[in-house]
Amino acid sequence: MRHRDVHAGLRNDRVMSRRGGHGDLRDLLPDLLGWLDSGRRCAVATVVVTFDSAPREVGAAMAVAADGAVVGSVSGGCVEAAVYERALAVLDTGRPVLERYAVADEDAFAVGLTCGGTIEVLVEPADAALLRRLDAAVRTPEPVAGVTVVGGAEPAGTRLLVGVDSTYGSLPTPDDQAASALFAEVRTMLAGGESGIVRLPAAPRPAAPLTEPLTVLVQSYLPPARMLVFGATDFAAAVSSVGAFLGYRVTVCDARPVFASAERVPDADEVVVDWPHRYLERETAAGRVDGRTVICVLTHDSRFDVPLLQAALRGPAAYVGLLGSRRTAEDRLGRLRELGFTDAELCHLSAPVGLDLGGRTPAETAIAVAAEIVACRRGGTGRRLTHTDGPIHGRPASDEARVSRW
Template sequence: MNEAASILSWLGAHRDFALAVVTKTWSSAPRPAGAMMAVAADGEVIGSLSGGCVESAVHELALDCLATRRAATAHYGTSDEDAFAVGLACGGQIDVLVTPVLDGAQASSLRIYLEAVAGAQAAALALELPGPTEEVSGSLSGPSRSLALDEHGIVHGDFGHPRLTEHIATDAAAMIAAGSTGTLEFDDTGRRLGAGTRIFVTTSTPPPRLLIFGAIDYAAALAELGRFLGYHVTVCDAREVFTTSARFPAAHEVVVSWPHRYFAAEAAAGRVNDSTVVAVLTHDLKFDVPVLLEAIRSEAGYVGALGSRRTHAQRTDALREAGAAEAEIARIHGPIGLDLGARSPEATALSIFAEVLAEVSGATGASLRTTTGQIHR
């Protein structure tokens, strides 16, 4: 059971607990803003905020928040030379909000958000942070007020003033669209130029897509790794005998169709964007060229094609004959993947996603021991 589903099970059982959320990070913090950890009154824990560096301190704070029924914030920085000091050995820093979740409005908004996370749907969760007058104590007078915005844009919960609620919901919707997480500030009536009411908003967005064209053994390995990395995976091929769910159990969708027709329909429907990964694995020109022509003219963020250098040269010649411009052809990562010495389908899948991750992040793909500067961009 994943983290969201586990916390949902506590909500379903009407179990009181404290929710800890990372609200801000600096430098090499291990987990991003929005990461969650839940602590029940008996000490049971779901999730993690730092991979083990500050969990004990957050656990203690969470139990205190449950006892006092008040939300609180804490900052954790780099641990000092004392091996027992609380801090992040990685050199990062994080701010954490801890709030009691008691059966009521807050539990309802959290449930809406976590159901969206578990279902890979768009949503936002807004949580109240201490304002300037409360920052010294780092606590609120009660649980953090909250609001959820679901995939249909429906608001669940309120912050007491109609304009404040409206502005939080409007800004949260924009953050969903941008896939961003952060802190908003208003006055207590919702004026954006005001100050004093600080709201942390974390968002859930649909997962990026991995479109695999070619129902071959390499596709099965790539589908499994893509699903593990959080992609929504589709395998598509025109050959019905090979394109079955039994052969690709890790894929969310297995589609029997000519690849270029399927891709064109998905792009026309707005389901291809800059987070979409396209992997063309058939190395058969009658399949490859039409779908690659569609892909390089789309918004897809990564387009790769499997095959030898000779095969890729034939592909690019055929694409030129089909009217592709040099700049369009240059978008293709072919032969696909990084030079890792991969031969098996599983190792090749790793090579492909190593290149995808480097491309998405703008990283070099070099060994970290030969580089300098921050590890996490």
């Protein structure tokens, strides 16, 4: 738990988690809005706090319609039935509730997380106006944060949206100082793509308006991170497919028009015909490559690979992987050293790309590439879990697995 001053007289107590991109409220929007547009009442359950080996992250969401339909998940199956029943009860009362679910005891049928850990879940009636505003916001390239009150002077469930320069909704406190501090902290979290709990204690002055602690959940909704795949090969089709599955916005680029077609890479969001290095340099200069971008170089041709790797390794991308044999990798590394690249710069290149899964086919190779990207992003070792100990989630990456800038 971290402590940080946000302004004189108030302190901030934040529990953070890096956003991943799937399983949160925005993924439920199509179903939720469809239900609401057809006149069906519904409730939303959101994980607001996790402890120990909780199965889902803060922000994981599930929605339940009054007629019994359900989408999403808050625990991967452990407490879904209990949350489902609580959501139906909330629809009857119209009042939000905050529930805690912990590891199951000796009663095998007790409501609990049999996999261990503890979660707190906010269950509330769906706010149609706010959900429609959130749906419009996440369709733009601008980030937005959802702020949900989970404790304090007002009932849980009050929501608002905070953008870089705008807000929708109001904070349930007349304390302008507290509101300013909270909005500043939310925008700091939004800039870093962070989600988590922010607590503003009561003001120390007896006459101050904020007389009770205020606790809010901040959920940062960023545009999808980009995956840039260079070389429209059969491997590119498989990598694009798994990249889209992971939530990336996938672009495939190849200088050869005969290969660069939507038919060859149907899961890519866009297909570009251009020299790879020229396209990457243009996208980087335009600010469309950032610290969440992953780059997969699959061309297997030094004419394309070397100038492309020059641009990729000196850009802001989090991950750069090169497909090919060890001989190909050594050749590319040698050429880059001749061009003045240092070992410190080359350590960001994953070559050969992927984890050692023993696969050979394009699909198996794509899984190996995706596994390495996830391991680097999440801090995994890449080893079999049965051969590791300690927490399954949130383990620091080993030095040999750390081939990215994450």
